[in-house]
Amino acid sequence: MKRLTLMAVCAALVVLVQLDTSGTHLLPVLLGMALTTGAVLVVAAAELSNAQWIAPVKRPLLAAAPLLFVFPFLVRLAPYPWLAHETWWLRPDFFLARNAGALLVLALIGNLYRRASLTESPAKRKWAVGYLLTFVVAKTMVAMDWVMSFDYPWISTMFPVLYMVECFDAGLALIGLICFVRRQTENVLYDAATLLFGFALFWGGLTFAQYLTIWYANLPEEVHYFTLRFGLMGGREFFAGAVALLFVVPFSVLLIHRARKNHNVIFVLAHLVLFGLVYQRTYHLLPYVNLQLDWLLAESFAMFGALALCIRPDLGQTDRGV
Amino acid sequence: MKRFTFDDKDAFLAKLKELLASGVPARRIQIVTPIPVHEALHMLKVPASPLKFFTFTGALTGFVAGFALTIYTSLSWPLITSGKPIVAIPPYMIIAFELTILLGALASLIGFLHLNRLPSIPHILNPDETGNQYVIFVEEDQ
Numbered sequence: 001m002k003r004l005t006l007m008a009v010c011a012a013l014v015v016l017v018q019l020d021t022s023g024t025h026l027l028p029v030l031l032g033m034a035l036t037t038g039a040v041l042v043v044a045a046a047e048l049s050n051a052q053w054i055a056p057v058k059r060p061l062l063a064a065a066p067l068l069f070v071f072p073f074l075v076r077l078a079p080y081p082w083l084a085h086e087t088w089w090l091r092p093d094f095f096l097a098r099n100a101g102a103l104l105v106l107a108l109i110g111n112l113y114r115r116a117s118l119t120e121s122p123a124k125r126k127w128a129v130g131y132l133l134t135f136v137v138a139k140t141m142v143a144m145d146w147v148m149s150f151d152y153p154w155i156s157t158m159f160p161v162l163y164m165v166e167c168f169d170a171g172l173a174l175i176g177l178i179c180f181v182r183r184q185t186e187n188v189l190y191d192a193a194t195l196l197f198g199f200a201l202f203w204g205g206l207t208f209a210q211y212l213t214i215w216y217a218n219l220p221e222e223v224h225y226f227t228l229r230f231g232l233m234g235g236r237e238f239f240a241g242a243v244a245l246l247f248v249v250p251f252s253v254l255l256i257h258r259a260r261k262n263h264n265v266i267f268v269l270a271h272l273v274l275f276g277l278v279y280q281r282t283y284h285l286l287p288y289v290n291l292q293l294d295w296l297l298a299e300s301f302a303m304f305g306a307l308a309l310c311i312r313p314d315l316g317q318t319d320r321g322v
Numbered sequence: 323m324k325r326f327t328f329d330d331k332d333a334f335l336a337k338l339k340e341l342l343a344s345g346v347p348a349r350r351i352q353i354v355t356p357i358p359v360h361e362a363l364h365m366l367k368v369p370a371s372p373l374k375f376f377t378f379t380g381a382l383t384g385f386v387a388g389f390a391l392t393i394y395t396s397l398s399w400p401l402i403t404s405g406k407p408i409v410a411i412p413p414y415m416i417i418a419f420e421l422t423i424l425l426g427a428l429a430s431l432i433g434f435l436h437l438n439r440l441p442s443i444p445h446i447l448n449p450d451e452t453g454n455q456y457v458i459f460v461e462e463d464q
Contacts, residue, residue, distance in 0.1 A: 102432050208415065215412050 006213035006309040013114055014073045015296070023078030023289035024296050026146060030281050031170075031274070031301035033071055033142065034078035038171030039064040039311075040110050041135055042195075047117060049092035049286040053191040056116065059180050061171070063314035064203075067306055072100040078289060082152050092317075099145055102138040109134050110224040139164050147281075150288045154225050158210045165203050166280065169246065169273050172196040180263045182316060193260035196250055196273070204247035228287050238283035245276025326458040334456035335361055341460065342366075354452050354461040373433045378430020381422045388418030 017025040037313035039061040046054035054061075075096055082090045113127035123318070140246035148156065175192040178184070214222045249272055259265045285291070329333040334355070348366045355362065392414040400408045420433060435441070452459075 208412075212412050212416075218406075 001314065002017055002309065006306060008303055009106070009306045009309060010067070013070065013306055016302055017074045018076055020292075020295045020299065021079075022292045022295060024292045025074070025076065025299050026078055026285055026289060027278070027281055027291065027296060027298040028075050028303040029071075030146070031065075031277055032035045032307060034277060034290075035274075036052060036064045036067045036071075036168040036308060037106070037110075037135060038084070038112065038167035038169070039129060039138065040068070040169055040171075040270035041172050042175065042192075043117065044113060044131045047108045048125060048132070051191070053187045056184060056188050056300045057175050057192075058176050059237050059314045059317040060065070060112045060311050062175065063311045064307060065107075065110045067310050068103070068110045070306065072103040072107065075099045075103065078150075080149055080247065081288070088275045090145075090152060095145060099141055102134075102141050106131070106134045106138040135167075136164065139167065147284050149227075150161050150216055151225055151245065154221050156210060156222075156225075158206060159215075160204050162203070162210070165199055165206060165244070166277055169196065172199065173270035173273045176266040178311075178315065180267035180270075182240060183263060189263065189266060193254055193266055193269075197254035197260070197271070200247050200250035200254065200273075200314070204251065207247070209241065229283060232286055233288055237285065238279050238286065242276050242280040242283055245272050245279060249276075282297070323461060324460040326460075327452070328456040328458075329358060329454075331355075331456060333418050334458065335359070335365075338362055338365055338458055341458065342345065344458060350461040350463075352461075354444045354450070354455075354457040354459070356452075356454045356456070358455070368380050369423060371437070376433025376436075377426050380432075381426030383429075384423070384425030387425070389414055390423035391421075445460035 017029060022291055043058050043061050077092055077095065078131075079253045080090075083092070086092075088094075109127060113124065113131045115121075116124035116127045127279050140160040143160040144155075148154070148159050172192050172195055175188065176196070179189045181190070211226070214226060229239065250269060253265065253269055282291070326337055328337065334353075337349070338353070342348065342365060351366060353359075353362055353366070393409050396408050401438075402408065
């Protein structure tokens with residue numbers, strides 16, 4: 001019954017996204033993808049580095065992996081300006097094929113890794129490496145094709161890295177939420193919070209590096225990325241909000257040693273980080289996508305409902321941690 | 323002075339717990355460990371090290387000095403580059419960040435040496451060298 005409900009919600013999500021011509025789907029789908037890929041990513045990275053703290057939350061995080069199979073069906077065109085001036089790389093058929101293909105490979109490897117990890121198979125390290133490599137390729141495509149291509153011919157090689165770091169942020173925020181629900185007092189909360197602290201710093205550094213490069217070079221096609229958005233109503237506020245929620249707040253709060261052990265603090269912080277991701281994506285889409293509230297609510301409900309349905313059965317399950 | 327030596331951290335922690343539970347006051351116990359053992363410090367209620375104040379002071383000094391240096395030099399020899407303002411915050415952030423790290427690290431080192439009363443030539447060789455072992459010293463009751 002639960003599986004049928006999950007499949008129905010996923011089908012509804014696919015239908016909604018395919019019917020939505022406004023491009024609104026990008027916001028919930030990108031956030032849902034950050035959470036889903038981030039959940040598996042954190043486990044894969046932790047297991048590869050022999051981090052034993054991940055064990056207590058491994059099952060609920062890996063429970064998100066089947067949802068990866070939905071993303072290839074959520075690939076669709078948004079109102080991209082390049083549709084009027086197609087290039088050999090930016091053309092609809094190739095766009096859909098390469099993105100769906102990359103996400104399908106990511107889903108396959110992610111689920112093979114999930115099975116190997118849950119059964120403690122010796123092959124789990126091999127699949128973890130495979131997942132990380134595929135993640136880099138798929139996420140680069142998603143960041144560059146789905147979002148950055150709005151601003152073509154502006155190109156930034158730092159942009160996909162920012163999206164990858166945000167997946168880590170999303171995965172770690174999810175650990176914070178899981179720990180809060182379970183009232184888990186093991187090292188996992190402290191270690192995840194410490195990692196979040198590190199990734200907040202990394203995100204801040206990357207964002208500043210991108211801003212400084214564009215500011216210094218002062219090239220019209222690059223400056224356009226900021227001036228266009230800052231000129232719109234809410235553009236500056238969304239940028240400042242993302243910087244505050246993804247860097248300033250986590251960095252300042254997690255600097256305090258005791259805050260990293262407190263469920264309630266991490267619970268609030270996890271929400272703020274997720275809101276920061278919403279701000280960041282809204283800032284990117286602002287000039288090109290007219291966000292429709294009805295589509296946004298329906299697609300968000302289906303996206304996060306599917307994620308919750310995936311994780312919920314495994315929420316109480318735990319492996320032995322350290 | 324009684325001395326208990328362990329090769330294993332868990333056994334060391336268990337003995338420490340036992341000593342404290344038997345009523346030995348924490349002020350009569352000294353421990354020597356090859357790696358930081360936070361649980362032991364927690365059990366002995368060791369107050370937090372004031373080292374962080376050295377780091378914070380150094381870092382804050384570096385941050386302020388970074389901005390002061392860049393702003394002062396720009397204003398004393400103003401050169402307009404690419405139409406940017408004479409005093410522009412983004413590039414100065416890098417100098418301020420670097421000096422924050424540099425002075426923060428140097429202040430930490432100085433704080434560490436000062437708090438540990440180092441370098442101390444007379445104590446350069448510890449006769450109670452314990453290598454990789456976990457050791458508990460308990461002062462005898464007077």
